[in-house]
Amino acid sequence: MIHPDWLRWLHWQPSFTRALAGGVLIGTSASLLLGTLGRIAGWSGVVSSLVTPVRGHVAWRVALVVGLLLGGLAAVHFLPGSIPSFAFTPRSAALLVGGGLLVGSGTRIGNGCTSGHGVCGISRGSPRSIVATITFIGTGIATVAVMRALGLLS
Amino acid sequence: MSRRDWLWALVAGLFFGVGLVISGMTDPLRVRAFLDVAAWDPTLMFVMGGAILAHAPVVWLMRRRGRALEGPMHWPTPTRVDARLVGGAALFGVGWGLSGYCPGPALISVLSLSAGAFAFVGAMLLGSRLVARFDPPRA
Numbered sequence: 001m002i003h004p005d006w007l008r009w010l011h012w013q014p015s016f017t018r019a020l021a022g023g024v025l026i027g028t029s030a031s032l033l034l035g036t037l038g039r040i041a042g043w044s045g046v047v048s049s050l051v052t053p054v055r056g057h058v059a060w061r062v063a064l065v066v067g068l069l070l071g072g073l074a075a076v077h078f079l080p081g082s083i084p085s086f087a088f089t090p091r092s093a094a095l096l097v098g099g100g101l102l103v104g105s106g107t108r109i110g111n112g113c114t115s116g117h118g119v120c121g122i123s124r125g126s127p128r129s130i131v132a133t134i135t136f137i138g139t140g141i142a143t144v145a146v147m148r149a150l151g152l153l154s
Numbered sequence: 155m156s157r158r159d160w161l162w163a164l165v166a167g168l169f170f171g172v173g174l175v176i177s178g179m180t181d182p183l184r185v186r187a188f189l190d191v192a193a194w195d196p197t198l199m200f201v202m203g204g205a206i207l208a209h210a211p212v213v214w215l216m217r218r219r220g221r222a223l224e225g226p227m228h229w230p231t232p233t234r235v236d237a238r239l240v241g242g243a244a245l246f247g248v249g250w251g252l253s254g255y256c257p258g259p260a261l262i263s264v265l266s267l268s269a270g271a272f273a274f275v276g277a278m279l280l281g282s283r284l285v286a287r288f289d290p291p292r293a
Contacts, residue, residue: 007176015178019197022177023204029169030205031212036162038222040230041170043257044282051279052286059155060163065261067167068174072262075175083180085268093273099253100260100274102245104281107257109289110242111232114256115170117243118202121230123209131235136247137189143251144189153186 007078030120033064042116044107091152106136159224171262177201180262182254189251 010018030041037060049061076083086092107113110132112121117136121129147153178184179201187195216227232239250256255263255274263271 019200020204022173023201025173027205027208033166038227063163064167067164068171071168071171075172085266088269096274099249100277101281102249104278106245108285119205132243135243139247140189140251
């Protein structure tokens with residue numbers, strides 16, 4: 001369905017071509033899910049289902065995760081280094097655990113993340129998703145600016 | 155849920171996974187560079203742009219059609235822009251900036267089998283669980 005040669009070709013492309021191609025695939029995925037099951041492709045919803053299963057919402061989301069992992073595995077085979085791992089230091093561990101807690105709780109409180117609000121919601125023209133997306137990009141930018149000022153980015 | 159439904163979701167997940175890896179979203183340093191005004195890397199704007207470009211026409215179509223291939227549409231029901239939405243999104247953004255991970259790429263990143271990815275995903279699941287504990291899910 002996604003030809004290996006095409007993936008190899010992408011390997012040599014500038015990053016914005018890859019970003020655009022990847023984005024179109026993400027939009028295609030969201031369209032497929034909406035067109036067949038009538039569902040919204042949101043990963044924070046998937047995470048919610050994994051920790052607190054609600055009847056009728058689990059099976060398709062598990063399938064979605066299985067697909068995500070298989071797709072990721074296939075793509076990284078042709079684009080090595082795309083899923084980097086980093087040295088696990090006390091500092092990086094603190095950032096990852098703190099970040100994980102905030103991402104998990106924040107997306108659940110705000111009912112969505114980059115995919116559900118940022119892609120699906122904005123495509124729908126939902127005022128909630130537009131406000132949410134502006135908010136999380138805004139606080140993300142502010143956070144990185146503070147980290148830069150504190151010398152945490154090096 | 156039928157086997158066909160399951161397959162549709164699997165294929166959708168497959169596309170999403172390939173898309174995330176190709177786009178660069180699975181590299182936290184990239185994501186952080188997108189959020190860094192001092193050394194801004196605008197690349198990831200194209201991810202969101204490409205995704206919305208591909209998705210918006212289908213949303214329009216499905217709204218007119220009113221029914222998905224395998225059953226009814228499940229449009230999100232909340233409409234109010236409230237403190238809960240903004241507060242949650244604000245917290246998410248802080249975590250996104252700190253780590254460079256949002257939920258989809260984080261789930262993929264466990265494929266790197268690195269301690270950092272597992273730590274992030276574990277903390278993310280815990281964060282979601284903690285919220286559910288004080289605010290039980292509604293069906």
